[in-house]
Amino acid sequence: MTTTIPTASVLRPRAEEQYAEELAYLAETDDRPRPPGWRLSPWAVTTYLLGDGDRITPKYIGPRRIVEVAVATLATDRALLLLGVPGTAKTWLSEHLAAAISGDSTLLVQGTAGTTEEAIRYGWNYARLIAEGPSREALVPSPVLRAMAEGRLARVEELTRMPSDVQDALITILSEKTLPIPELGEEVRAAKGFNIIATANDRDRGVNDLSSALRRRFNTVVLPVPATVEEEVEIVARRVAQLGRALELPEVSTGLEEIRRVVTVFRELRSGVTADGRTKIKSPSGTLSTAEAISVVTNGLALAAHFGDGVLRPADVAGGIVGAVIQDPVSDRVVWQEYLETVVRDRADWRDFYRACRDVC
The missing domain is CATH 1.20.920 (Histone Acetyltransferase; Chain A)
Structure with a gap:
């Protein structure tokens, strides 16, 4: 059962809800080229994150170049890995990037030691699977699969907390931009606008280090602690x-x-x-x-x-x-x-x- 709660009554509104007016203003005034599937141009996304000193409030306070590199990465075919010590706003930045680019920050996979491959790929409604056999109706898409189909950004939090074999489920998705579903004899091909933002704590090195094959598919941006x-x-x-x-x-x-x-x-x-x-x-x-x-x-x-x-x-x-x-x-x-x-x-x-x-x- 899903209960709809007015945004004003929600303890923590999503970024796209809390800053809806700013996003709408930027979308209306943004006359720069927008990558396919993007709601704003890279310039407007950066303005949304850093503020303009007037109508747009800053969401991230830090070096402008870091934000520009992160935004530019997402406009290419490479995924983005935000790396840093705890408390450097990795999750905060990933949420606002997804809100500004896709208008939806909810396609999220939370990495833990118990995260399974189904969280990256897909799962099944087993009642329907047993009753009807493999079918689209019995398929339970992961946030990543939904992002691929809809041309949006998926967020993967604490990537290095996931077991290595689960991490590697991303390799085909990031390299081929497809996700095979062998049970149906089908594949899902990523729509334009799809990409992945992952975060990782650099103090977790050695927990589940990324394979070289997976790391090559990310452009890593290190978020520093505040300089002053x-x-x-x-x-x-x-x-x-x-x-x-x-x-x-x-x-x-x-x-x-x-x-x-x-x-x-x-x-x-x-x-x-x-x-x-x-x-x-x-x-x-x-x-x-x-x-x-x-x-x-x-x-x-x-x-x-x-x-x-x-x-x-x-x-x-x-x-x-x-x-x-x-x-x-x-x-x-x-x-x-x-x-x-x-x-x-x-x-x-x-x-x-x-x-x-x-x-x-």
Whole structure:
């Protein structure tokens, strides 16, 4: 049973729903050449992702050339692999690419250790298969098969989490642009506009490495961590504001000072050195990505709204930071205590933050 819920009531609208007005505006004003099956030109897709400073809000904050290379790849016959450490917006970027190019970001395969080949190829309605034998009606198409038939983009998340034999089911699809269905004596040929965007965490190397045959069929774009504190603060502030509206949190004074503090802590612990480059520090076992910073600040907003005075303060983010840093209760706790005592305590304008973190510990 499928229940239709109004978009305004959905906890997380799809990209094509949330930004429908921007996509419609770009489609109407876009007079540049569009690849077959694309709703927008490559230039308009890039504008949608990076913003125009006016009517189009930025969805991805990072080097323009990276976005241009990704978009240009999808206009060719090569698939796109977005590679990066956790929290570098791989999934976010793939969703918005699919929304802008195909108008549909839902053709998604989520890679896990339990993903089967049917998720890439097709499965069967076994009741009908037993009753009627192999037929089109008994076939259950995968998101990839649907994308091929409809000339859209399919998304494959966490590609390297899939078993190697499942990954290799993509080779024929990407090289021949066809998917044989031997049970029916047929094949599905990809319509123009079809392509695949895959994501992979580069910390997962060695889990299920891509075969050389499969890797050759992807153009790999590495998404970097934000280059500067200012860039990361902007990303966190923008996403936190969006999440706050989506969750309908009570209005909170979102101090950039606290966001900058969270980002600074994460960046210093990630890099193993303080922002001024003077003090080397140990790094914890966790990733401390931008995505985790967004989560910490969003949780802080909820605390400030429901249990505080409506202003984001150090005590609202301290618990989230400690929880994000201390993944290993033994080694990470030592790293965090050393950081508090050797770095945070000596910063005159961080006294409240120091006390809040000490209280949590």
